[in-house]
Amino acid sequence: xxxxxxxxxxxxxxxxxxxxxxxxPHTLRYYERDGLMLREVGRTASGHRVYTDADLAWxxxxxxxxxxxxxxxxxxxxxxxxxxxEGNEESRLGLLQAHRSRxxxxxxxxxxxxxxxxxxxxxxxxxxxxxx
Amino acid sequence: xxxxxxxxxxxxxxxxxxxxxxxxPHTLRYYERDGLMLREVGRTASGHRVYTDADLAWxxxxxxxxxxxxxxxxxxxxxxxxxxxEGNEESRLGLLQAHRSRxxxxxxxxxxxxxxxxxxxxxxxxxxxxxx
DNA sequence: CAACGCCTTCGAGCGCGCTCGAAGTCAAGG
DNA sequence: CCTTGACTTCGAGCGCGCTCGAAGGCGTTG
Numbered sequence: 001x002x003x004x005x006x007x008x009x010x011x012x013x014x015x016x017x018x019x020x021x022x023x024x025p026h027t028l029r030y031y032e033r034d035g036l037m038l039r040e041v042g043r044t045a046s047g048h049r050v051y052t053d054a055d056l057a058w059x060x061x062x063x064x065x066x067x068x069x070x071x072x073x074x075x076x077x078x079x080x081x082x083x084x085x086e087g088n089e090e091s092r093l094g095l096l097q098a099h100r101s102r103x104x105x106x107x108x109x110x111x112x113x114x115x116x117x118x119x120x121x122x123x124x125x126x127x128x129x130x131x132x
Numbered sequence: 133x134x135x136x137x138x139x140x141x142x143x144x145x146x147x148x149x150x151x152x153x154x155x156x157p158h159t160l161r162y163y164e165r166d167g168l169m170l171r172e173v174g175r176t177a178s179g180h181r182v183y184t185d186a187d188l189a190w191x192x193x194x195x196x197x198x199x200x201x202x203x204x205x206x207x208x209x210x211x212x213x214x215x216x217x218e219g220n221e222e223s224r225l226g227l228l229q230a231h232r233s234r235x236x237x238x239x240x241x242x243x244x245x246x247x248x249x250x251x252x253x254x255x256x257x258x259x260x261x262x263x264x
Numbered sequence: 265c266a267a268c269g270c271c272t273t274c275g276a277g278c279g280c281g282c283t284c285g286a287a288g289t290c291a292a293g294g
Numbered sequence: 295c296c297t298t299g300a301c302t303t304c305g306a307g308c309g310c311g312c313t314c315g316a317a318g319g320c321g322t323t324g
Contacts, residue, residue, distance in 0.1 A: 015300075026283055046290050048301055061252070064245040072281065093256040096249060103246055107239065113196040114235055117228060120193070124225040147270075158313055178320050180271055204311065
């Protein structure tokens with residue numbers, strides 16, 4: 001275990017990375033196993049993972065993609081493209097744009113459905129003599 | 133099988149209900165099995181399901197709840213409340229309002245994440261010399 | 265009357281995204 | 295030196311929401 005509890009060390013333990021990203025250590029290991037990380041996560045002499053700020057930034061991007069509904073499979077593709085280095089920016093852009101437009105569609109659909117649900121709520125409020 | 137292909141019959145076959153709701157026959161049966169229907173779906177003499185407009189309207193509501201992320205378990209609760217008849221409008225309203233506010237939170241989160249993804253897209257576009 | 269096609273029930277299976285537990289290692293503290 | 299506790303790997307398990315296939319019934323059509 002590292003000496004200081006939290007400080008300007010070069011890297012973070014998995015527990016710290018977990019705290020900062022909101023993902024559990026289990027999930028962080030799973031993402032790594034599943035080929036979602038940009039580069040190999042560093043290790044201490046004893047084999048413990050060491051997360052850099054760059055790793056955290058990448059994980060944050062992953063959580064954004066996930067939270068907007070991107071399947072793991074596609075995140076893996078994106079990671080693979082990024083890992084391969086320069087020269088495939090077109091593909092990465094395409095992937096992100098496709099995702100973006102799916103998200104927009106989904107936002108519109110959810111908003112629409114929510115409107116209908118709101119009407120239902122309005123009906124119940126009216127029936128309970130409780131306006132607005 | 134009914135005589136006319138589509139007409140002003142009192143009810144619809146499962147295939148027609150499927151076509152109108154966008155759910156597969158398998159899923160319609162599954163919802164029914166799972167206690168999500170408001171009332172028992174009618175049957176022909178030979179045991180085939182007959183969907184009324186009321187059934188379709190209810191299924192549409194179900195799809196809206198699902199599409200906004202309500203778990204099946206909760207839809208079942210809501211259906212149970214509705215089935216029990218008048219007197220529990222408070223509970224139904226509470227359930228829908230709770231759902232509504234979760235959906236709003238999720239919309240906000242997705243919108244936020246999308247903003248970050250858009251930034252990334254902007255970076256790639258810039259890098260590819262392709263503004264806006 | 266045979267064939268076709270859509271329906272029925274039932275239970276099993278699947279893809280996704282985690283989530284967990286067992287068994288072991290290592291470093292620091294008492 | 296021994297305990298503690300956070301870490302490691304590995305593979306299995308789980309909850310959700312369908313999805314499917316087998317086996318059989320009915321009723322219109324050629």
